[in-house]
Amino acid sequence: MMEKNAKIYVAGHRGMVGSAICRALGRMGYANLVTRTHEELDLCRQDQVEAFFAQEQPDYVFLAAAKVGGILANRDAPADFLYDNLILELNVIHGAWQNHCRKLLFLGSSCIYPRLAPQPIREESLLTSALEETNEAYALAKISGLKYCAYLREQYGADFISAMPTNLYGPGDNYHPTHSHVLPALIRRFHEAKEAGAGEVVCWGTGSPLREFMYVDDLAEACLLLMQVYSGKETVNLGTGEELSIRELTELVAKVVGYEGEIRWDPSKPDGTPRKLLDVGKLESLGYHHTTKLEEGIRRTYQDFLAGPIRARR
Numbered sequence: 360m361m362e363k364n365a366k367i368y369v370a371g372h373r374g375m376v377g378s379a380i381c382r383a384l385g386r387m388g389y390a391n392l393v394t395r396t397h398e399e400l401d402l403c404r405q406d407q408v409e410a411f412f413a414q415e416q417p418d419y420v421f422l423a424a425a426k427v428g429g430i431l432a433n434r435d436a437p438a439d440f441l442y443d444n445l446i447l448e449l450n451v452i453h454g455a456w457q458n459h460c461r462k463l464l465f466l467g468s469s470c471i472y473p474r475l476a477p478q479p480i481r482e483e484s485l486l487t488s489a490l491e492e493t494n495e496a497y498a499l500a501k502i503s504g505l506k507y508c509a510y511l512r513e514q515y516g517a518d519f520i521s522a523m524p525t526n527l528y529g530p531g532d533n534y535h536p537t538h539s540h541v542l543p544a545l546i547r548r549f550h551e552a553k554e555a556g557a558g559e560v561v562c563w564g565t566g567s568p569l570r571e572f573m574y575v576d577d578l579a580e581a582c583l584l585l586m587q588v589y590s591g592k593e594t595v596n597l598g599t600g601e602e603l604s605i606r607e608l609t610e611l612v613a614k615v616v617g618y619e620g621e622i623r624w625d626p627s628k629p630d631g632t633p634r635k636l637l638d639v640g641k642l643e644s645l646g647y648h649h650t651t652k653l654e655e656g657i658r659r660t661y662q663d664f665l666a667g668p669i670r671a672r673r
């Protein structure tokens with residue numbers, strides 16, 4: 360059990376996932392949190408990370424820092440995605456281990472399972488066949504982080520665990536027009552189309568891929584639960600177990616935003632993996648079931664978008 364006064368480092372606390380973890384910790388009465396902004400601590404710099412861990416010696420670490428992006432960002436900058444993620448992960452996990460951190464939770468991603476893994480995807484599918492090529496670099500880095508945690512457990516008995524979140528969305532998301540993930544991209548595009556009175560919006564690919572989406576505050580609660588009750592070398596899928604097509608998603612986002620024009624598809628943009636649904640049996644057996652329905656979560660995210668800084672919407 361994580362004691363209420365334990366010292367907890369949340370790496371990536373300004374990101375969508377890290378900030379949700381901080382909110383969840385706050386709700387549960389954990390007040391001894393350690394955070395650093397990117398300006399204060401560059402997680403890609405080994406010397407800085409070593410000095411930070413030696414000074415702070417956190418009891419628990421949530422590793423929610425990563426370089427993330429949507430399908431085009433990943434496809435266009437594979438070298439950056441591999442380098443930044445790999446070096447950041449190794450620095451943080453190693454620093455935590457060297458400084459006797461009691462437990463660390465590393466976050467992978469459902470996109471690191473094989474492209475054609477049997478659906479719904481079970482944890483055992485990892486590394487059983489080829490990766491989706493649009494995010495291979497990111498996947499290789501995340502698989503290495505996950506394995507490093509498992510190897511530290513195997514070789515030294517470190518209680519370092521990993522979890523595999525599905526596609527996430529929620530407050531604090533990145534609404535960049537081309538480099539974000541699909542859900543925030545659609546919120547922005549439909550909102551701008553509504554404001555401009557546009558009769559048509561173009562979405563990427565064919566609309567036929569199937570995706571699962573989890574609201575980030577639900578994810579954060581699941582992360583806290585794992586930190587409290589799970590110790591094992593296998594990863595744990597974090598998702599809802601529910602999926603819909605990208606076409607259905609566009610209709611839902613259009614409804615929430617109040618856009619009433621046409622939706623057209625641009626098949627010159629990549630579809631990515633055809634289906635990505637997690638088997639959440641293991642998570643549910645640990646006692647967690649998501650609570651936020653997709654439409655409600657999109658509504659809250661749209662409110663966040665509307666309240667956010669103007670520059671995020673330019």
Ligand code: GDP
Binds near residue numbers: 470538540563628629
């Ligand atoms: P993925 O789950 O790793 O494939 O990442 P994304 O969230 O970027 O994309 C999910 C699916 O949504 C893909 O099939 C995209 O082609 C499709 N999609 C449709 N419109 C958009 C858009 O405006 N932005 C993004 N990122 N994806 C879009």
